[in-house]
Amino acid sequence: MKCIVQKFGGTSLGTIEKIHNAAQKVKLEVARGHKIAVVVSAMAGMTNRFIKSAESISNASDDSEYDVVVSAGEQISSGLMALALQKIGVPARSFLGWQLPILTDGSYKKARVKRVITKEIFRAFAKKKVAVIAGFQGIDDNNRITTLGRGGSDITAVVLASALKAERCDIFTDVKGIYTCDPRIVKSAQKLDKITYEEMVEMSSLGSKVLQSRSVEVAMKKKVRLHVLSSFSNEKGTMVVDESEILEKQAVSGIACNANESKITLVGISDKPGVAAKIFGPLSDANINVDMIVQNVSADGSLTDLTFTVDKSDLKKVVSVLSKRKTAINFKKLIPDSSVAKISIVGIGMRSYPGVAQNMFKTLAKNKINILVISTSEIKISVLIARNKAKLAQRSLHKAFRLQKND
Amino acid sequence: MKCIVQKFGGTSLGTIEKIHNAAQKVKLEVARGHKIAVVVSAMAGMTNRFIKSAESISNASDDSEYDVVVSAGEQISSGLMALALQKIGVPARSFLGWQLPILTDGSYKKARVKRVITKEIFRAFAKKKVAVIAGFQGIDDNNRITTLGRGGSDITAVVLASALKAERCDIFTDVKGIYTCDPRIVKSAQKLDKITYEEMVEMSSLGSKVLQSRSVEVAMKKKVRLHVLSSFSNEKGTMVVDESEILEKQAVSGIACNANESKITLVGISDKPGVAAKIFGPLSDANINVDMIVQNVSADGSLTDLTFTVDKSDLKKVVSVLSKRKTAINFKKLIPDSSVAKISIVGIGMRSYPGVAQNMFKTLAKNKINILVISTSEIKISVLIARNKAKLAQRSLHKAFRLQKND
Numbered sequence: 001m002k003c004i005v006q007k008f009g010g011t012s013l014g015t016i017e018k019i020h021n022a023a024q025k026v027k028l029e030v031a032r033g034h035k036i037a038v039v040v041s042a043m044a045g046m047t048n049r050f051i052k053s054a055e056s057i058s059n060a061s062d063d064s065e066y067d068v069v070v071s072a073g074e075q076i077s078s079g080l081m082a083l084a085l086q087k088i089g090v091p092a093r094s095f096l097g098w099q100l101p102i103l104t105d106g107s108y109k110k111a112r113v114k115r116v117i118t119k120e121i122f123r124a125f126a127k128k129k130v131a132v133i134a135g136f137q138g139i140d141d142n143n144r145i146t147t148l149g150r151g152g153s154d155i156t157a158v159v160l161a162s163a164l165k166a167e168r169c170d171i172f173t174d175v176k177g178i179y180t181c182d183p184r185i186v187k188s189a190q191k192l193d194k195i196t197y198e199e200m201v202e203m204s205s206l207g208s209k210v211l212q213s214r215s216v217e218v219a220m221k222k223k224v225r226l227h228v229l230s231s232f233s234n235e236k237g238t239m240v241v242d243e244s245e246i247l248e249k250q251a252v253s254g255i256a257c258n259a260n261e262s263k264i265t266l267v268g269i270s271d272k273p274g275v276a277a278k279i280f281g282p283l284s285d286a287n288i289n290v291d292m293i294v295q296n297v298s299a300d301g302s303l304t305d306l307t308f309t310v311d312k313s314d315l316k317k318v319v320s321v322l323s324k325r326k327t328a329i330n331f332k333k334l335i336p337d338s339s340v341a342k343i344s345i346v347g348i349g350m351r352s353y354p355g356v357a358q359n360m361f362k363t364l365a366k367n368k369i370n371i372l373v374i375s376t377s378e379i380k381i382s383v384l385i386a387r388n389k390a391k392l393a394q395r396s397l398h399k400a401f402r403l404q405k406n407d
Numbered sequence: 408m409k410c411i412v413q414k415f416g417g418t419s420l421g422t423i424e425k426i427h428n429a430a431q432k433v434k435l436e437v438a439r440g441h442k443i444a445v446v447v448s449a450m451a452g453m454t455n456r457f458i459k460s461a462e463s464i465s466n467a468s469d470d471s472e473y474d475v476v477v478s479a480g481e482q483i484s485s486g487l488m489a490l491a492l493q494k495i496g497v498p499a500r501s502f503l504g505w506q507l508p509i510l511t512d513g514s515y516k517k518a519r520v521k522r523v524i525t526k527e528i529f530r531a532f533a534k535k536k537v538a539v540i541a542g543f544q545g546i547d548d549n550n551r552i553t554t555l556g557r558g559g560s561d562i563t564a565v566v567l568a569s570a571l572k573a574e575r576c577d578i579f580t581d582v583k584g585i586y587t588c589d590p591r592i593v594k595s596a597q598k599l600d601k602i603t604y605e606e607m608v609e610m611s612s613l614g615s616k617v618l619q620s621r622s623v624e625v626a627m628k629k630k631v632r633l634h635v636l637s638s639f640s641n642e643k644g645t646m647v648v649d650e651s652e653i654l655e656k657q658a659v660s661g662i663a664c665n666a667n668e669s670k671i672t673l674v675g676i677s678d679k680p681g682v683a684a685k686i687f688g689p690l691s692d693a694n695i696n697v698d699m700i701v702q703n704v705s706a707d708g709s710l711t712d713l714t715f716t717v718d719k720s721d722l723k724k725v726v727s728v729l730s731k732r733k734t735a736i737n738f739k740k741l742i743p744d745s746s747v748a749k750i751s752i753v754g755i756g757m758r759s760y761p762g763v764a765q766n767m768f769k770t771l772a773k774n775k776i777n778i779l780v781i782s783t784s785e786i787k788i789s790v791l792i793a794r795n796k797a798k799l800a801q802r803s804l805h806k807a808f809r810l811q812k813n814d
């Protein structure tokens with residue numbers, strides 16, 4: 001008897017009707033004789049309302065209390081899903097983070113899972129019950145509720161699939177799979193049958209919001225087979241698999257856009273060793289992830305500028321952390337800029353095809369799109385551009401790399 | 408250093424602004440050097456929304472999952488209250504039912520508290536923190552969430568006050584105290600400075616919804632001094648105290664109306680020993696509380712009618728339980744009726760003043776109000792009447808017993 005984890009995102013649970021629909025997807029697999037663990041997100045919009053409440057009280061200064069508030073949505077979904085399953089004759093019971101428990105570290109708002117205790121789930125399986133697990137939440141060593149960050153339910157699903165040695169982890173969402181580009185922006189975008197973990201990590205972290213990137217990293221490490229599919233269709237979705245499972249590698253598999261980053265430029269810092277540490281040390285201490293970094297070469301070896309990007313939600317914190325250290329770091333001016341977008345091309349085949357970067361830059365130039373920052377990895381090239389050029393960039397690159405349907 | 412429990416109901420926490428206001432009430436007592444445990448209800452309306460979701464899924468057939476869903480509101484309030492306190496410089500942290508824990512039996516939806524472990528609260532006090540406790544919820548022996556029934560946060564506050572040996576338990580609500588009658592219906596109703604536990608139990612169970620009646624019973628048993636007051640005023644409220652603290656006892660202290668009961672009549676049951684047990688046994692097994700009961704005397708000693716009342720929310724369950732046993736109980740017809748109201752006069756002095764019942768019945772008769780069922784206790788007389796006569800009954804009785812202001 002195989003064990004399968006099925007995760008339903010917020011849009012798949014957005015209404016009572018959609019919860020019933022999701023329950024039917026679970027019933028299908030139960031009917032096939034599988035043991036099912038269901039992981040649920042909060043109903044679409046609910047967590048945002050709770051966040052708004054917490055922030056309107058006090059900018060949510062105490063992250064542990066913030067987590068108490070925002071974890072409520074998954075609790076509600078887990079109870080509702082158990083009820084919906086029972087309604088269609090599928091025995092089920094809900095489990096909250098503290099009831100298994102799912103043990104995490106104590107970094108509230110973005111905790112990391114240390115261990116999942118599966119005893120209760122296997123006990124439910126033994127009673128022929130579907131185990132419905134509230135995603136996104138865990139507890140720390142102090143018995144306090146933690147949350148795993150945006151998209152944290154994906155993490156819950158993956159760590160659970162690994163702990164249960166699940167055959168597969170189905171990620172139900174509102175899109176039919178992973179596309180070569182956002183189909184709302186590029187009409188000719190096509191669905192991929194397969195994508196490698198590495199590409200998916202990049203696509204996710206680059207703004208293709210179907211999967212949370214950390215969850216893909218964990219899936220890759222733990223060899224959890226992910227299946228991304230729509231809960232509103234019966235089509236096969238996209239399998240996220242190991243590189244060895246993909247025979248013909250494209251130079252570029254997809255194009256992603258992330259409009260959720262902000263750019264910060266520190267003007268007039270001294271071009272000496274140790275400056276970067278003075279800047280990024282405190283940011284790291286404040287749990288802020290820095291993405292792209294560019295330091296200009298100073299003409300005379302004395303003063304230079306440094307530009308980096310962070311998640312838009314961290315921008316205020318960055319400004320506060322760095323402003324407090326203005327003297328210690330010794331910069332002239334801090335310029336925040338939120339009107340940017342990061343466009344990335346991703347492909348595991350990039351390693352063996354030369355000229356990909358060249359093609360990208362040429363295409364952008366031809367469309368008069370100015371590149372602010374560039375960053376590259378083995379399988380992706382990202383450029384930061386003005387946000388109002390983001391659509392144009394995606395469309396022209398999608399064409400330039402011949403990703404459109406029937407090509 | 409005294410310990411005080413302060414409980415805020417849903418209307419006192421209905422908006423972010425009101426939560427800030429409630430936090431100020433807590434700060435006042437903290438400034439006086441007291442150790443404070445705050446018990447919070449869900450924000451007004453929130454629990455009802457969660458109930459609606461649960462019921463629209465499946466009539467909430469599994470009460471344990473229902474409790475998982477509906478307990479989320481208090482969780483949210485506890486986090487928000489802790490944040491609001493921190494914002495005004497009052498160190499605080501939240502505790503959920505499972506975190507203390509508050510141990511209950513396993514009757515989901517209306518669990519009874521068995522024990523409160525206070526260790527974590529005293530630990531918070533030692534750190535000069537206000538402990539904010541989510542009301543209404545606990546856990547059972549299986550580590551599952553339970554809820555304490557409507558108004559259950561009052562119970563949480565009282566058992567906590569008892570366990571902490573608190574000086575006082577403040578019940579903050581949206582009315583200024585306990586009135587001789589509902590001031591929305593009887594304009595001349597006046598606020599009582601003091602009321603006895605016994606009277607308060609009756610007033611609560613009779614429909615004066617300021618306090619949950621079981622919580623008053625527990626307060627009486629545990630000798631917890633209750634102070635019912637408004638969170639939107641600085642006036643003293645009503646103290647609920649021992650009889651010995653009240654010198655001049657009125658014959659009638661107050662009039663209550665409960666429009667939340669339904670009447671059920673079983674027509675044509677046999678007038679033999681054991682019939683009542685056959686009817687009320689299964690209802691009790693189904694956790695349904697029966698309030699008033701009247702059995703007619705049968706003229707010929709064979710067939711008779713039995714009438715009783717239950718909470719409106721239990722009516723469906725009653726009909727289902729009894730219909731299934733129609734043959735076993737052997738009744739001809741079951742007539743449910745929800746268009747009734749129960750009007751009660753309450754007073755500890757009733758014991759020493761004769762003629763109170765006579766005065767009540769005469770007043771109702773004069774106003775052409777038909778009495779369907781009568782029930783009495785040592786300190787109250789209740790009558791069931793048609794609901795459309797409820798206002799008239801209250802107004803005329805309030806006048807007849809001279810309860811109006813400046814009298």
